[in-house]
Amino acid sequence: xxxxxxxxxxxxxxxxxxxxxxxKIHEWPCKFIPQEVTTIPVVMDVGYWIKxxxxxxxxxxxxxxxxxxxxxxxxxxxxxxxxIEVSVSVSATGAVPGKYSxxxxxxxxxxxxxxxxxxxxxxxADLSKTAGGSKxxxxxxxxxxxxxxx
Numbered sequence: 001x002x003x004x005x006x007x008x009x010x011x012x013x014x015x016x017x018x019x020x021x022x023x024k025i026h027e028w029p030c031k032f033i034p035q036e037v038t039t040i041p042v043v044m045d046v047g048y049w050i051k052x053x054x055x056x057x058x059x060x061x062x063x064x065x066x067x068x069x070x071x072x073x074x075x076x077x078x079x080x081x082x083x084i085e086v087s088v089s090v091s092a093t094g095a096v097p098g099k100y101s102x103x104x105x106x107x108x109x110x111x112x113x114x115x116x117x118x119x120x121x122x123x124x125a126d127l128s129k130t131a132g133g134s135k136x137x138x139x140x141x142x143x144x145x146x147x148x149x150x
């Protein structure tokens with residue numbers, strides 16, 4: 001009885017020490033059925049992406065606030081897979097000289113994104129360079145820049 005118990009224990013010990021990825025059987029099952037031998041993990045590095053939605057429809061229309069001051073704002077919708085910091089800057093075209101400035105209401109955007117308001121102000125506007133009554137004169141361009149906050 002002790003020999004049988006010892007033999008069963010030895011067979012169990014050998015079965016437990018078999019390495020993963022090996023099939024050790026004397027006969028294949030009744031039909032030749034594929035047997036899983038191992039699994040292989042698949043990994044990847046996920047890059048950062050940031051999207052400003054409806055870019056082609058964004059426009060800031062300046063409205064007069066006082067005799068030489070104008071301002072206007074627009075909402076931008078941001079989608080992202082990483083927390084980002086947004087900054088804006090403005091460059092004048094020269095059509096209406098003056099002191100331009102740009103701002104954003106909250107520079108930090110957390111994934112998956114959100115809406116931010118971008119504004120432009122024009123002080124000391126010199127309207128003598130543009131004909132009165134002109135419509136939709138392109139006076140400046142706002143650049144939106146982003147950087148991941150990791």
